[in-house]
Amino acid sequence: MYKKIIVAVDIAEFEKGERILRKASTLLDGGGSLLLLNVVENLPGYLVSDLSVDLIVKARQEAEQTLIDLKAKAGVTAEIEIREGSPAREILAAAEQRKADLIVVASHVPDFSNYFIGATADRIVRYAKCSVLIDR
Template identity: 80%
Template structure:
């Protein structure tokens, strides 16, 4: 069905990541590619002075190790990419750079400001240039 799928995984909600990776593998055409993507969020400016560069490096390493473990545990071939920044912006950028024809993202239980889907998922849906699957 799809040749290039971006699977955006929040390592804080790994069980949802497993579910969407499993779903992605069933939707992928033979010979297609999966990208497991995690975005390490920007640190607010008022906290930057209190945090060291090592903390950001460690966060990236932890994200990569978690995705490598997820990929191995699930036995699904996928590329891994870790980005820094706004999750929605980076998910959209990765999908455009890779020419993705599907983005899969899990939605958290939203608050009143994002009643139907979470903030990141909401932004991805509104701005994506390809199909988006939101897993609840």
């Protein structure tokens, strides 16, 4: 089993997030830890100049509240972290910083360029230095 698991959740996909969080909790060693992670994507510069800082802060707060709700609904103990940037890059960085031994991520229905598992999941699988579980 695993001692440090990162569960990367897209807050727009609450049901998938709940499913992978429950699955990850069954893979956790006694005394292990779960990190529930969401990445708020950076907006292009031309959009940021037109948006208020309050809108970006509100997006982070909404993400955090969604993860709190998700954790409560799944009935699991997990730390919560919100990051900003490219989802794949930030998930991989969190895994390295925390010395995770498993990343769990849900995959969406991909387009032609990422036919098998999706863009973010594809990058995580290619570059992770630990095991990765992709839930379809």
